[in-house]
Amino acid sequence: MNIIVLLSAGRDPHAGTPRPVPVELQAIALALRLAPATTITGLHAGEPDPSVLDALGHGLTTLTLLLTNPANDPLAALAAEIDRARPDLVLAGRRGRGGTDSGLLPYRLARARAMPIAADAIAIEPDGNDLAILQSLPRGARRRLTLARPAIVTIHEAAPPARAFAYRARRNGTIHEKPGIPAPSPTDNHEIRPYRQRPRLIAETTQPTTAGHLMLAPTPETAAAAVLAYVEQFRRR
Amino acid sequence: MAFGALVLLAWLLLAGVAIQAARLGLLWRHGAGASVDWLGGLRALPRRYLVDVHAVVARKPASSVMHQAIAGGLLAATALLLLAAIPALFAAALYWLLIALAFAVALFGAVLVRRRRVPVRPASLSAGAFLTLPTYLGAYAAGGLIATSLPGVAGLLGVAVAAFGGIGLVAQITGGPMRHAVAGALHLAAHPRPARFAGSAASGLAPLDLDATRLGVGTIDDFAWNRLLGFDACIQCGRCEEACPAFAAGQPLNPKALIQDFCAANRKDGATYAGSPHPGIASPGPVLGVLHGETLWSCTTCRACVAACPMMIEHVDAVIDIRRNLTLEHGAAPGKADAALAALRYAGNTGGFAPTQRLDFAAGLKLRVLAPGEAVDTLLWLGDGAFDRRYGATLRALIGIMRAAGLDFAVLGPAERDCGDLARRLGDEAGFARLARANVALLGTIRFTRIVTADPHALHVLRQEYQAFGGHYTVVHHTALIDELITANRITLGPASDTVITYHDPCYLGRYNRETAAPRRVLAHLTGRAVEMARAREASFCCGGGGGAPVTDIPGKQRIPDLRMEQARETGASMVAVACPGCTAMLEGVVGPRPLVRDIAELVHEALQ
Ligand code: SF4
Ligand code: SF4
Numbered sequence: 136m137n138i139i140v141l142l143s144a145g146r147d148p149h150a151g152t153p154r155p156v157p158v159e160l161q162a163i164a165l166a167l168r169l170a171p172a173t174t175i176t177g178l179h180a181g182e183p184d185p186s187v188l189d190a191l192g193h194g195l196t197t198l199t200l201l202l203t204n205p206a207n208d209p210l211a212a213l214a215a216e217i218d219r220a221r222p223d224l225v226l227a228g229r230r231g232r233g234g235t236d237s238g239l240l241p242y243r244l245a246r247a248r249a250m251p252i253a254a255d256a257i258a259i260e261p262d263g264n265d266l267a268i269l270q271s272l273p274r275g276a277r278r279r280l281t282l283a284r285p286a287i288v289t290i291h292e293a294a295p296p297a298r299a300f301a302y303r304a305r306r307n308g309t310i311h312e313k314p315g316i317p318a319p320s321p322t323d324n325h326e327i328r329p330y331r332q333r334p335r336l337i338a339e340t341t342q343p344t345t346a347g348h349l350m351l352a353p354t355p356e357t358a359a360a361a362v363l364a365y366v367e368q369f370r371r372r
Numbered sequence: 373m374a375f376g377a378l379v380l381l382a383w384l385l386l387a388g389v390a391i392q393a394a395r396l397g398l399l400w401r402h403g404a405g406a407s408v409d410w411l412g413g414l415r416a417l418p419r420r421y422l423v424d425v426h427a428v429v430a431r432k433p434a435s436s437v438m439h440q441a442i443a444g445g446l447l448a449a450t451a452l453l454l455l456a457a458i459p460a461l462f463a464a465a466l467y468w469l470l471i472a473l474a475f476a477v478a479l480f481g482a483v484l485v486r487r488r489r490v491p492v493r494p495a496s497l498s499a500g501a502f503l504t505l506p507t508y509l510g511a512y513a514a515g516g517l518i519a520t521s522l523p524g525v526a527g528l529l530g531v532a533v534a535a536f537g538g539i540g541l542v543a544q545i546t547g548g549p550m551r552h553a554v555a556g557a558l559h560l561a562a563h564p565r566p567a568r569f570a571g572s573a574a575s576g577l578a579p580l581d582l583d584a585t586r587l588g589v590g591t592i593d594d595f596a597w598n599r600l601l602g603f604d605a606c607i608q609c610g611r612c613e614e615a616c617p618a619f620a621a622g623q624p625l626n627p628k629a630l631i632q633d634f635c636a637a638n639r640k641d642g643a644t645y646a647g648s649p650h651p652g653i654a655s656p657g658p659v660l661g662v663l664h665g666e667t668l669w670s671c672t673t674c675r676a677c678v679a680a681c682p683m684m685i686e687h688v689d690a691v692i693d694i695r696r697n698l699t700l701e702h703g704a705a706p707g708k709a710d711a712a713l714a715a716l717r718y719a720g721n722t723g724g725f726a727p728t729q730r731l732d733f734a735a736g737l738k739l740r741v742l743a744p745g746e747a748v749d750t751l752l753w754l755g756d757g758a759f760d761r762r763y764g765a766t767l768r769a770l771i772g773i774m775r776a777a778g779l780d781f782a783v784l785g786p787a788e789r790d791c792g793d794l795a796r797r798l799g800d801e802a803g804f805a806r807l808a809r810a811n812v813a814l815l816g817t818i819r820f821t822r823i824v825t826a827d828p829h830a831l832h833v834l835r836q837e838y839q840a841f842g843g844h845y846t847v848v849h850h851t852a853l854i855d856e857l858i859t860a861n862r863i864t865l866g867p868a869s870d871t872v873i874t875y876h877d878p879c880y881l882g883r884y885n886r887e888t889a890a891p892r893r894v895l896a897h898l899t900g901r902a903v904e905m906a907r908a909r910e911a912s913f914c915c916g917g918g919g920g921a922p923v924t925d926i927p928g929k930q931r932i933p934d935l936r937m938e939q940a941r942e943t944g945a946s947m948v949a950v951a952c953p954g955c956t957a958m959l960e961g962v963v964g965p966r967p968l969v970r971d972i973a974e975l976v977h978e979a980l981q
Contacts, residue, residue, distance in 0.1 A: 147718040147719050147724075149719055149724060149725055149726040149727075150718060150719040150720060150724075150726060150727055152718050152719065152720075153718070154714075154717075154718035189717075192703070193703075298703060299703030299704070299705070299709075299710035300703055300710060300713065300714060300717070301699075301700065301701060301702055301703035302582070302587070302699075302700040302701075302800070302801075302802040302803075303587055303700055303701045304703075306582075306583075
């Protein structure tokens with residue numbers, strides 16, 4: 136089986152330094168359970184970022200680098216390489232975690248190449264010409280899926296652990312550099328804001344709640360009277 | 373007749389020794405190349421033997437007397453016999469009296485050798501060929517004595533007995549105890565760390581060529597030939613076994629068995645080892661065809677074995693050489709090692725913290741953080757202990773002392789990276805080299821006269837191991853600094869208390885850097901009742917925190933810090949004074965009622981006036 140593992144230029148969440156995306160390293164480990172190392176390639180569009188190259192220390196033996204400006208949209212370059220390499224399976228991480236990794240890319244790639252995509256796999260097995268996938272759902276639930284090859288599968292953190300880093304493999308790994316396809320980034324004119332904690336969504340309860348009182352732009356006096364009246368109910372008699 | 377036969381026998385035995393030595397030489401040639409200063413080594417050999425080896429042997433006086441009698445008597449008698457080929461000497465009756473005397477001393481020695489194992493053989497001594505050794509020694513010495521003192525047939529009979537013993541001894545050179553004599557002498561001359569004999573601590577690890585095809589030691593032949601020679605010098609005296617904290621805790625490591633594993637790996641006929649094994653693990657294992665990884669990962673790199681070894685064998689170098697192969701080629705460091713090494717690789721500290729958190733402990737202290745191009749007298753190296761709240765208290769105390777003394781000091785703050793000690797001991801030489809280069813480059817951007825650190829591991833690495841990366845610094849441990857400040861009256865302490873305190877020597881300060889006096893001088897100002905544990909100074913017992921042992925976490929029957937705390941309890945002390953973040957964490961982790969654990973800096977800070 137021919138497998139491509141998509142690699143992002145990850146960043147250490149605390150130090151901000153280049154660091155491989157852990158779940159992508161788990162994807163490599165999962166690929167190694169499916170196929171010999173020689174049929175597995177890492178794929179990255181951008182610069183030879185150390186975070187990407189370090190994936191060679193975790194079981195990958197070859198890496199294809201599509202040289203583009205890291206600010207570019209990698210989609211066209213990756214899609215062209217997938218057309219050329221014709222993999223049976225493309226593995227990717229499941230969400231962005233602060234580097235150049237985007238949780239959307241696998242889906243955009245699936246749409247661009249009309250490939251089926253499954254999210255959050257923790258195990259993959261060949262099933263005739265198809266792929267049997269075990270998907271991780273919230274609260275430890277699992278679901279079996281079957282996908283036709285070729286397919287894109289994103290990997291969940293609950294997948295088996297990544298292989299430990301080995302310096303010699305990192306040093307001896309093969310890196311194929313090719314020119315990528317320049318394309319403006321679709322996020323170029325997006326606004327970037329710091330992360331804000333959202334209130335937690337709580338499921339609706341079936342118990343009827345005591346009706347509230349909605350006041351629109353009350354005067355301070357009426358508002359205070361309403362608060363006092365509300366507190367009054369709890370007064371001990 | 374008997375005299376002539378005896379001289380002939382001595383010459384034949386010498387030839388036998390030469391042949392046997394050559395056979396050993398063929399085995400050592402399996403090893404990798406090493407540059408050895410033969411001339412200097414051979415010239416220094418007598419001194420290394422009489423001074424350095426004797427200093428170690430003499431720690432056990434009974435063994436020392438035994439060895440002087442047997443080795444002195446045997447060598448003197450044989451050398452005199454060889455010289456008796458000169459007719460003038462052969463004719464001198466007094467000369468033969470001298471030879472008889474030497475044989476008598478050797479006979480006395482042979483009796484002492486026998487007494488080591490009879491009637492009871494201590495657990496740390498090997499059986500096997502060692503049980504026949506006293507017989508051969510005794511036969512050679514007694515036979516020689518008879519041949520030189522009795523006339524006629526009795527004398528000739530003496531020659532026969534001496535020949536029996538002598539041949540037995542020479543036969544034992546390739547496989548038995550007598551190997552240590554030949555290999556030991558050559559090992560002293562071709563020692564891989566000659567600086568050890570020149571009064572230097574010489575305990576730093578050597579860098580590795582990271583571009584080499586083979587990284588570290590993956591097969592026995594990857595050891596340098598003089599390392600193989602060193603292993604063969606082992607006399608199985610068991611001193612390393614008695615010293616080893618991992619062995620005491622029942623972890624699967626016995627340094628003596630480890631060295632014998634290497635000897636076995638270098639021979640086709642394999643193991644003849646008859647001493648105590650690695651606890652709780654069945655030999656042989658897969659590493660080098662003889663060992664288990666667990667054995668190597670149990671080592672705390674405390675160097676107690678090296679310090680105890682009369683044959684000057686370097687166990688820790690061998691352990692690290694193999695760990696380098698396991699980590700760099702196979703990513704095989706167990707437990708949390710991979711996570712810790714990744715944290716070091718990407719965040720520059722062992723916990724994977726944001727670099728700015730290194731100064732969290734000093735909130736409100738307004739520490740001066742050096743920017744590139746700035747200068748300061750004393751650079752305070754915080755170390756990775758700074759991320760730990762408990763150790764932060766020690767650092768705050770140290771900063772309080774330095775301020776009280778009016779020192780001009782500053783820190784690197786977020787720019788400081790871990791010194792690389794953990795990476796290097798876990799075999800990740802690539803990770804160490806990266807950290808070392810980054811720190812040396814950083815230190816090159818500022819000016820300072822000296823570095824002070826409260827972490828003996830950082831001290832050791834900055835002082836001894838950065839030299840190969842172009843970093844040459846004056847590094848002072850905080851206990852030495854405090855000692856200096858007290859002596860110079862820059863700080864004054866209140867009257868000494870009467871708390872019974874015992875001081876625990878950190879391995880990387882005491883053994884690795886031979887600093888044992890300053891902390892004790894400081895302690896003497898703090899209490900009138902300082903007591904010593906049985907294992908102190910050069911012979912100190914590790915806290916269990918070195919060498920990445922807490923990260924690889926190989927299980928044993930007991931925990932090393934529990935054993936050390938028990939030793940502290942035995943002194944009756946109510947407090948253990950420490951001087952290292954690792955020791956603090958390990959000893960404070962001991963559960964149940966126990967003496968308090970306080971860093972010397974904390975005690976001094978409280979006593980400041
Ligand atoms: S290695 Fe050294 S200390 Fe250990 S048994 Fe051998 S000679 Fe003795
Ligand atoms: S360095 Fe310490 S732990 Fe390692 S073998 Fe020697 S005595 Fe044992």
